[in-house]
Structure formats: structure tokens, C-alpha cells
Amino acid sequence: MRLLYQILWKDHSRAHLLGAFLGTLAGFVLLLAGIQFYMDIKVVLSENRDLLDPEYIVINKKVNIGNTLGLTVGGFTKEEFAEIEAQPFADQVAAFNSNEFPVQAYTEGEQVPNFITDLFFEAIPDEFIDVKSDDWQWDPEKGTIPVIIPQDYLNLYNFGFAPSQGLPQIPKGVLSMINFKLRLQGQGRGNYDDYNGRIVGFSNRVSSILVPLDFLEWANEKYGYFNKNDPSQIILVSKDPTDPNIIRFLEEKGYDTIREKLKSSRMNIILKFVISFLVIVAAIIIGLAFLVFLLSLQLMISRSSEKIRRLNKLGFHYREISRPYILLLFLLMAGITGLSLLLTSLLAGQLHETAEAWSLNISPSLHGIIYGTALGLILLISVANVAAIFISTKKLCK
Amino acid sequence: MTIRFEKMIPLPMLEQDTSGSEVWEAESLLLEQGLSYVVEAPSGRGKTSLLSVIYGIRTDYQGVVFMDDRELVSFTPRDWSLTRKSKLSFIFQGLELFDDLTALENIRLKNNMTAYHTEERITEMARALGIEPFLHRKAGILSFGQQQRVAIIRALCQPFNFLLADECFSHMDHENRLTAYDLIREECEARKAGLILTSLNETGLPNADVSLKL
Numbered sequence: 001m002r003l004l005y006q007i008l009w010k011d012h013s014r015a016h017l018l019g020a021f022l023g024t025l026a027g028f029v030l031l032l033a034g035i036q037f038y039m040d041i042k043v044v045l046s047e048n049r050d051l052l053d054p055e056y057i058v059i060n061k062k063v064n065i066g067n068t069l070g071l072t073v074g075g076f077t078k079e080e081f082a083e084i085e086a087q088p089f090a091d092q093v094a095a096f097n098s099n100e101f102p103v104q105a106y107t108e109g110e111q112v113p114n115f116i117t118d119l120f121f122e123a124i125p126d127e128f129i130d131v132k133s134d135d136w137q138w139d140p141e142k143g144t145i146p147v148i149i150p151q152d153y154l155n156l157y158n159f160g161f162a163p164s165q166g167l168p169q170i171p172k173g174v175l176s177m178i179n180f181k182l183r184l185q186g187q188g189r190g191n192y193d194d195y196n197g198r199i200v201g202f203s204n205r206v207s208s209i210l211v212p213l214d215f216l217e218w219a220n221e222k223y224g225y226f227n228k229n230d231p232s233q234i235i236l237v238s239k240d241p242t243d244p245n246i247i248r249f250l251e252e253k254g255y256d257t258i259r260e261k262l263k264s265s266r267m268n269i270i271l272k273f274v275i276s277f278l279v280i281v282a283a284i285i286i287g288l289a290f291l292v293f294l295l296s297l298q299l300m301i302s303r304s305s306e307k308i309r310r311l312n313k314l315g316f317h318y319r320e321i322s323r324p325y326i327l328l329l330f331l332l333m334a335g336i337t338g339l340s341l342l343l344t345s346l347l348a349g350q351l352h353e354t355a356e357a358w359s360l361n362i363s364p365s366l367h368g369i370i371y372g373t374a375l376g377l378i379l380l381i382s383v384a385n386v387a388a389i390f391i392s393t394k395k396l397c398k
Numbered sequence: 399m400t401i402r403f404e405k406m407i408p409l410p411m412l413e414q415d416t417s418g419s420e421v422w423e424a425e426s427l428l429l430e431q432g433l434s435y436v437v438e439a440p441s442g443r444g445k446t447s448l449l450s451v452i453y454g455i456r457t458d459y460q461g462v463v464f465m466d467d468r469e470l471v472s473f474t475p476r477d478w479s480l481t482r483k484s485k486l487s488f489i490f491q492g493l494e495l496f497d498d499l500t501a502l503e504n505i506r507l508k509n510n511m512t513a514y515h516t517e518e519r520i521t522e523m524a525r526a527l528g529i530e531p532f533l534h535r536k537a538g539i540l541s542f543g544q545q546q547r548v549a550i551i552r553a554l555c556q557p558f559n560f561l562l563a564d565e566c567f568s569h570m571d572h573e574n575r576l577t578a579y580d581l582i583r584e585e586c587e588a589r590k591a592g593l594i595l596t597s598l599n600e601t602g603l604p605n606a607d608v609s610l611k612l
Contacts, residue, residue: 315483
């Protein structure tokens with residue numbers, strides 16, 4: 001049926017078809033490159049973030065002047081705690097327990113200068129603590145209280161305080177060996193006990209002075225007489241700290257945390273925003289190009305309407321008459337698919353080279369989803385166009 | 399195959415005086431395969447309308463038309479396509495040739511659908527009608543008489559039970575007219591097909607079995 005093609009293809013408009021072709025191609029490349037880029041960055045982000053290692057996030061309420069004046073209390077109520085626990089990004093949640101009695105620490109002996117200070121304790125379940133030590137247990141028989149202090153405290157002393165005051169720097173090991181006493185005071189004069197204290201580790205995760213949870217529960221039972229306050233800090237574990245919902249939730253509730261840890265979450269939000277913008281622009285371009293396509297083919301059909309009527313009179317079925325248009329459509333679509341995949345993979349290769357210079361691991365080949373998206377879209381556009389072709393040729397036939 | 403009209407009349411004909419018409423005034427009219435019908439009438443009496451109704455191009459009529467025992471209104475696009483490829487052939491008054499194709503390509507367009515005739519037979523028919531030298535010229539630059547002969551040959555390049563010829567000799571001289579008529583009769587007889595031929599007043603066309611007045 002070469003003659004049929006010869007008759008019907010004569011009425012095409014090269015400018016229209018070329019415009020539609022280039023427009024759709026541009027939209028496709030933009031869309032596919034956007035998806036490819038997004039997938040790559042996602043991988044890079046989670047690699048650097050070490051996704052296997054879940055993030056521990058300590059959150060607290062922002063301190064305001066009301067807290068300072070004692071008008072409001074900055075603790076988390078039971079309801080607020082339950083709400084945080086219910087968030088999909090919070091895999092494990094625990095509140096900080098604190099001491100309900102006065103604590104003092106002091107040193108005795110000749111190796112270290114004497115000092116005495118008021119102190120506080122906090123406790124969280126062991127699985128939230130980044131220090132693993134055999135000494136981290138409370139045995140009432142032995143009466144030694146293991147303590148974990150923040151790494152930052154030691155750094156403050158070693159690199160800030162000690163050099164400026166002409167004091168010696170203390171390595172971790174030595175500090176762990178220093179014995180000091182802890183005085184826990186119950187209600188009433190003279191109602192106190194002294195215990196040995198020992199620093200068993202330094203935490204990078206929790207900025208607090210930690211003691212074992214079972215010890216604190218026991219001590220609160222024994223000495224506690226303060227009013228029970230709502231916990232002022234909450235620790236939660238999130239398997240996916242890149243989840244942008246974490247930041248959204250915290251901001252919505254006015255909670256505070258160490259922002260550094262949620263950098264990837266924040267970055268994810270920005271990235272998602274940029275990519276969605278790209279995808280929307282690509283979708284608009286593809287939509288417009290699709291319209292030009294549709295209209296070009298329809299224009300071609302209506303230019304040929306006399307010929308189509310004539311062919312129908314000679315016995316051609318409208319489906320046979322549609323064939324040249326469908327073949328043309330498929331040729332253009334195949335061209336767009338092939339070219340857009342080629343251009344996108346060239347872009348991906350380019351990006352791969354650039355990223356390699358920054359020692360980022362970006363895939364040099366296209367992700368599977370790219371092929372899926374391209375084929376899916378092409379199929380959608382083709383099906384819609386074929387339907388439109390059938391409708392308009394059928395109208396012309398009897 | 400038979401074609402049967404039951405009180406069929408195209409809507410525009412209702413406003414005209416059709417008294418004396420053997421078609422529009424008939425209660426029922428049966429056209430049988432194997433017979434040749436000549437429909438003679440002056441312009442505007444509905445010759446083309448009659449053929450167009452049979453061919454499915456016109457549907458604005460009263461009454462019922464049957465092809466064998468099937469009403470034409472029940473035909474789907476597929477039915478019409480099959481019918482026009484193998485049961486009915488039409489020599490259009492307006493010719494319906496593609497000007498950009500050569501005479502031969504116009505003929506092939508039809509012949510390719512069913513591969514009915516060989517190239518030799520097509521050339522033979524063209525030679526008989528005196529248009530063999532023009533087969534490779536674009537149809538658009540041929541004279542109307544020559545184009546009419548191309549259209550006739552094209553219509554003969556398919557199987558059919560009825561051939562509908564609409565004033566197909568109007569621009570030919572007497573001699574060509576007779577040759578073309580002979581070719582048409584010959585091809586119809588080869589298929590044992592019926593012929594329905596309309597004309598203004600084609601005197602001297604022998605061998606028509608039935609003459610109908612519109």
C-alpha cells in the first residue's frame with residue numbers, strides 16, 4: 001500500500017512536525033535528566049549519610065523568656081510525647097529522666113586538685129547511648145556510679161580552658177581513672193550518701209551527664225523529693241534522617257534540635273523542590289509539545305479530508321486510511337525515545353565525569369526507571385494520538 | 399446478489415415532481431445480479447442519488463434498501479469497506495481520481511486491494527480504450543475524456559456483483575463510448591455481475607436488459 005502512504009503523506013507540514021518533534025524531545029530530555037540526577041543525588045546523599053547508621057536526634061522545646069521568668073515549663077507533656085512517638089520517621093523514642101534530688105561531685109586525694117560542684121544526672125535507655133562499656137552498669141552492692149560525659153566537655157577543657165589557664169591537658173584514659181565522689185542528698189539535713197563515681201565514656205551523641213537508667217530510677221525512689229517535671233529533652237532514632245518530614249514536623253511544632261544532624265533532611269527538601277520544579281517545567285513542555293503533535297496530525301488529516309473521503313469511496317476502511325498517520329507518529333515517537341535516551345545518557349556520562357573529580361559516586365549509565373518513564377510516556381502520547389487519528393478519519397468516512 | 403428498494407426515495411426528491419418515475423414511485427424495486435439496467439433521465443432527477451444510496455455514500459432517504467436480505471442502514475464501516483472492495487464497484491461521475499498519481503498508479507491503487515487483474519490485463523484494457531500512451535502521466539494533466547477512461551478501468555480492477563456507472567461516457571465520442579461499453583459488458587459477464595448505468599440519454603447502447611425511467 002505504498003500508494004496510500006504516498007497520497008496521505010504529501011499533505012504534511014514539515015515545520016509543524018519538526019517543531020513538535022524538537023519540543024517533545026527537549027521536554028523528554030529535561031524530564032529524564034531530572035529524574036536521573038535526582039536518583040544519583042539521592043544515592044550520594046544516603047551514602048555520605050551512611051544510611052545503615054540510623055540518626056539519633058535529641059529534641060527539646062525552644063527556650064523562651066517565659067521559661068526564664070518561671071512562668072512556663074519547657075517540658076514535653078505526655079500528649080506531646082505520644083504525638084512524637086506516632087510520627088512515621090520516629091522509629092524509637094525515649095524521654096530523658098532526670099534526678100529529683102540534689103547531687104554534688106567532689107574530689108578527694110592528692111593527685112588532683114580538690115573541687116566540689118553541684119551536678120545533675122540524666123538517663124536514657126542504653127540502646128540510645130553511643131558508648132559501649134562493660135563498666136556501664138549499676139550494682140548497688142559495689143556502690144560505684146558509672147558516668148558518661150559529653151566529648152565536648154573534655155574538648156572544652158583540653159583545648160580551651162587548660163591551655164589558657166596553664167593547666168595540663170588530660171587524655172581520656174587518665175580522666176577515666178580519676179576517682180571522685182558523688183553525694184546524693186535526700187530530703188532533710190544529714191540525709192545523704194556518698195558514692196564512688198567513675199567516668200566510663202565520652203558521648204558524641206548526647207550533650208548531658210548520663211548515668212544508667214536503672215540507677216537513676218533506684219536513686220529517685222530512694223532520695224527523690226522534687227516535683228516530677230515533664231522531661232525537657234527527648235531522644236529519637238530515625239532510620240532515614242534524610243526524610244524531609246523531620247524538619248517539617250520540628251518546625252511546625254517549634255521544637256529545637258542540633259541542626260547539623262538534619263542537614264541531609266534539609267537538603268532533601270531543597271532538592272525535592274528543585275527537582276519538582278524541573279519536572280513540572282518538563283511536564284508543561286511535554287504537554288505543549290504533545291498538543292502541537294496532536295494538532296499537526298489533525299491538521300494533516302483535515303488537509304487530506306477530500307482524499308480520505310475519496311479513498312473511503314474506493315473501499316478503504318478508516319483504519320487502513322489511519323495507518324500512514326500512525327506509522328508517521330510511531331517513527332517520530334521512536335525517534336524521540338531513542339534521541340532523548342541517548343542525550344540523557346550523554347548528560348549522565350558528563351555528570352559522572354564531573355562528579356568523579358569530586359570523588360562522588362554517580363552512576364554513568366541510566367537508571368532503570370528512566371527507560372520505564374520514557375516508554376510509559378511515549379506509550380501514553382501514542383495511544384492518545386492514535387485514538388485521535390481514528391476518531392477524525394472515521395468522521396470523514398461512510 | 400440482489401438489491402431491493404422498498405418505497406425508497408432520497409429526501410431532496412420529495413420536493414420534486416416524481417410522477418411517472420419507475421424508481422421513486424415504485425412500491426418495491428428489485429435489481430438482480432446478471433442483468434444490466436440503464437437508468438435514463440435528464441439532469442436533476444436523482445440518477446447519482448440512486449447510485450449513491452446503493453453505494454452507501456448517501457443515507458438521507460426514506461424507505462428501506464436491502465442488499466440481499468440485509469438492510470443497508472445496518473452496515474458498519476467494515477461492511478462497507480468489504481462491500482466496496484469486492485461486491486460493488488462505482489464509476490463516479492466526478493471520477494475521484496488522484497491528480498498527483500499517474501493514471502497507472504490510480505488504477506493500481508484499486509487493483510492492489512484484491513490483486514484482481516495482472517499488469518498485462520490492465521495494459522490490454524488501456525490499449526483497448528486508447529489511453530495506453532498516457533498510463534504514466536499524472537492523472538491531473540489528462541483530458542476529462544481520458545480521465546473517464548482511467549476511472550472506468552480502475553472500477554473494473556476488482557471483483558463485484560454490481561457495477562454502478564454514473565454517466566461514465568459523457569465526455570467520449572461515439573466510437574470510444576461503444577468500445578468502453580463493450581469492455582464493461584465483457585468484464586461484467588466474466589463476473590456474472592449486474593450493471594446499473596445512468597445516462598442523460600445515451601442512445602445507441604445496445605443490449606440493456608432493463609431500461610428504467612426516473
